[in-house]
Amino acid sequence: MRIYVRISRYIKPYSLAIISALVCTIFASAVNLYLPKIIGNVIDNVLATKDVATLNLIAVTVIVLIVLQGIFMYGQTYLMAYSSQKIIIDIRRDLYQHLQKLSMLFFEKRPIGTIMSYITNDVAALQTALVNNVIDFVNHSVTLVGSIILLLYIDWKLSLLMFVSFPLILYTVNVSGQKMRIKSRTLQERAADITAFLQETILAVRVIKSFSRESYELERFDYENKRNFQAQMKIIQVMAIITPIINILSTIGITAIIWFGGHEVINGNLTSGALISFLVYVINLPTPVKRLSNVYADIQRALAAAQRIFEVLDIEPEGKNLRGAKELSPVDGYVSFNNVSFEYKPGKPVLTNVSFEAKPGELIAVVGPSGAGKTTVVNLIPRFYNPTDGSIRIDNIDIDTITLQSLREQIGIVPQETILFSGTIYQNILYGNLDASQEDVIAAAKVANAHNFIMEMSNGYETTIGERGSQLSGGQRQRIAIARAVLKNPRILILDEATSALDTENEVLVQQALDRLMLGRTSFVIAHRLSTIQRANLIIVLEKGKIVESGDHDTLIKSGGLYSKLYRIEFKQ
Structure with missing residues (x-):
């Protein structure tokens, strides 16, 4: 019910168009309900008495009804499609907007293809349910309810025979629908796995070809495809068993009606036209029941997709603005880390008690072995992540008290990739x-x-x-x-060594551009080549998430510590 309630919030703005579409659907269905009644009247009142005038009137009436039905069907299709598309646009927009607010951790823990699947596969499943199934649901519900009422009106005793098998049919539909939702969620997950696989392998096509791993990747794709096939077949298995069960139960009811109704006509308790009308309604009755069972299955699939969508929408953004957060006015560029610690996973610290100061216009270099926490340090400045402990201040203002947009507007980033x-x-x-x-x-x-x-x-x-x-x-x-x-x-720059993967000529051009860019700005450089940071005002040396040394180039060389060791290794190379 929570899922239905949340979907209804998206439906509310378009309720007038949806109600109009449903009214059109009811009128279009009513025409189908009235036609068997006309057939009974023709048999009892026209053919028996050979009344040509009444026959002509009935023929004209049928044509008029069919034309009106066509108009109502156009209205139901257009209005429902319009409303459904608008609802889907709103859901997709809210989902994309929410994804933009989520922290970097959300994107790092999930494959890109899985995230894309939320907006593509899951929303598409929901769209199919809203566009097609709502119309079918109302249409066949009206046909089903109307047929039952007319059957009771024609002969209540015959109707009782029909109701013997009807509860069993409803029970079958309900049980299969519950199984359908569970299996549909699995199918959505398998579809997301395929999307993630395609995203990964297409982006890595150069690596695949360079290692001649086309056959290996095909085997991996076959595995994902097979899992998707198995999930799909489990759904088809459930759907396939519904139809024969409904047909068997319906046939038992129809056979009993023909046998008992034939005796009623022979005994003069029922007219031939009434029996024919009754049989037409009964024979047509399994159609809306079967269609409703298919609609019910599709709705269960849509609810499984909606559940995945709302699970994402319910994820609380880790980097959201605090209540009362203020806009950050243009800054001078003073940055300080005060006993900052950070961990991606509880109990596994990446940074521990990191403290330093950067004055406006200074160049701060962050160096250290791979995995020392260099990138994490600079990612905390624009609040891609929030510190576990400690605080970061810009111009003596705690960045937690600043709106994210105004903070990031003051920071420029040039990544290595x-x-x-x-x-x-x-x-x-x-x-x-x-x-x-x-x-x-x-x-x-x-x-x-x-x-x-x-x-x-x-x-x-x-x-x-x-x-x-x-x-x-x-x-x-x-x-x-x-x-x-x-x-x-920006007043503050973050540079992940932008020249490390370039040839000599491009490295010179890019380094000149970087020198101009850093002029007069507080700059943080993740240094992979120590030769590029000799003029840094402050060099922070990290090892296992802790600052083990800090100072300028000459001071660190003379100290003979980790920086001096790393520099000598690079110099020899």
Whole structure:
């Protein structure tokens, strides 16, 4: 019921259109209910008396009713489809908006394909239920209820024979529907697994081909496909058994009606037309029952999908604004860590009592062995994660008391793995400041040493760069990312060593661009090459999540500690 209630909140804004569609559905179904009654009247009143005038009137009436039914069917289809599509748009938007609010931990714990499946497969299952099944449910419910009422009206004794098997039919539908929901959730999960697998292998296609692992990946895909097939067949098995059971129970009831009704006509207690009408209603009765059972199964599948969607919507964002959080005005760039500790999993600390200060305009380098916690330190500044203990302050303001948007607007990030979007070069640079002018974009590109290579491309700034910037070289992608950061004009910069994977020529160009970008800004650099940070104002050396050394380059070299050891190893190489 909780799921129904939550879905109803999305339905409420479009209730007028839905009610109108349901009214059209009722009238369209009523026409089908009336036609067997007309057949009975023709047999009893027209054929027996050879009344041609009444026959002509009935023929005209049937044509008019069919035309009206067509109009009502158009109304039900259009209005319900319109309402359903709008509801799905609202659900999909809320889901996507909520995903944007969730912390980095949510995305790191789940495959990208699984997250995509929430918005694609799960929402699609819900969409099918809302668009098609609501109409079918009302249509066949009206037909079913109307047929039962008319059967009772024609002959209540014959109707009692029908009701012997009817409760068994309803019980079968109910039990199968419950099984359907459980198996449908499993199917949605298997579909999500396939989406996640495809996402992973398509992104890694270069690695797959370089290791000649096409056959291996095909075997893995066959395994996922087989699991999806098995989940699908379990649902089909449940659906397949419903129809013969309903047919058997219905046939028993119809046979009893024919036998008893034939005796009633012979004895003069029932007219031939009434028996024919009754039989038409009874013969047609299994159709809405079977269709309703299919609708019920589809609704169970939709509820399983809705349950997965609402489970995501119920996840509380870890990085949300605290009550009373304030906007952060433009800062000078003073940053301090005060006994900051952090752990991804309880009891497994990644950082322990990290403390340091960065003054406005200073360059802070974070170095250490792999897994020391370097990336975690810089990810805490824009609150991608929240510290387990301690506090981080900017201009002496605790960042927990600041709105996320105003905090992140003051911070620029240039990652080691450059992420670009599949639009044009101009759009990718403009992403740093959507209100910037064309002159601002070009100026940012020049600072980033990107303007010259951009102008050499086929369409200049309007050149489409492909998915993730696939049409550009590594150095070009990095310079576009730097231009994007320049356009944002942040007071605080976070740089994950952007030159480590570049050739010498591109490294020089990118390093020049970075030097310009860092000028006058408080900058944090994760250093993979120690030779690039010799001029840093403060070098923080991490080991196993703790600061083991800090100071400038000369001081750390003279101390002979971990930094000196790492530097000597790199120098020899």
